């Protein structure tokens with residue numbers, strides 16, 4: 248009798264356990280969002296009192312007024328603001344905890360620009376296999392740079408002859424091919440040294456014209472874009488001429504390089520919030536040398552971003568964070584910084600959604616709230632077009648049609 252009761256109890260508990268994460272489960276449910284004020288990521292203005300119907304993880308319809316679907320789950324947003332999920336064009340996420348932190352902040356897609364052991368590709372594969380608590384990832388694998396990470400040689404011991412340095416067109420091509428063979432969706436390289444290390448000069452150029460051209464050409468043969476880290480102008484301009492898809496940071500870009508980027512359609516991902524992180528205590532960096540450097544860099548990066556936006560260079564939002572336990576940067580910080588550089592609230596939101604998706608080459612599936620795209624959405628409380636700081640108040644995150652965060656009491 249006792250064991251029967253026990254069994255009943257177990258069955259009852261199993262039935263009552265909520266399916267928080269429906270890993271690999273077919274998405275057949277219909278979700279209807281009503282009374283939304285919609286910023287769809289592509290239109291010039293917001294749309295009021297909209298109904299969005301989501302079926303099988305995709306947006307099925309976007310329409311004015313109230314629509315009903317029998318048997319569907321309905322979330323009445325009561326005039327709250329619905330936006331596409333953020334597409335963070337520059338992140339460094341190396342574990343599941345960080346990936347979940349990114350998603351819960353509203354970043355439904357990450358372009359991961361350099362981590363060890365292909366953790367980014369692993370997170371991507373899990374996400375695409377149906378783990379709805381993980382964001383989608385556009386993975387780069389390792390940074391392709393003169394000093395490859397030591398972990399790279401642990402993955403590819405046959406490349407140990409490059410431990411003293413990666414140079415030469417043939418060698419960089421080999422490394423690009425290795426990244427692609429291991430599943431990279433994008434190649435990350437560097438035109439200058441880093442800003443986030445105390446003993447480097449971020450203006451200093453690395454890689455020759457020939458090496459940069461070889462990196463871009465090898466990636467292009469596989470239909471893959473190259474994102475190039477560059478602060479100094481010479482290294483950045485060389486990367487633009489080589490055909491990089493985006494310049495990451497761009498702190499010291501000259502007017503001539505900006506004009507060239509405008510002409511060639513090269514995207515600028517300034518990651519201004521990173522430079523603030525160099526200065527502020529805590530966060531991903533906490534070093535007095537970097538804090539002093541950051542104070543010198545911040546006015547420059549803001550000036551370059553403002554100028555680039557005015558000239559019509561395509562600006563994209565990225566956090567350049569690891570989303571680690573100490574990380575304080577999130578996409579809303581960068582969006583607010585872009586507005587402070589003179590971009591309109593709407594353009595800054597597009598920089599974090601549709602324009603970012605275009606930079607990554609995935610605007611046919613994310614970055615906007617329109618029919619047939621993936622249902623990656625965020626809900627915020629107040630109108631970000633009236634006050635951009637409202638964008639920090641992410642209440643709901645929907646990933647591939649699944650509500651993964653809900654901070655509203657409905």
Ligand SMILES: [Zn+2]
Nearest residue numbers: 337339360567
């Ligand atoms: Zn970075």
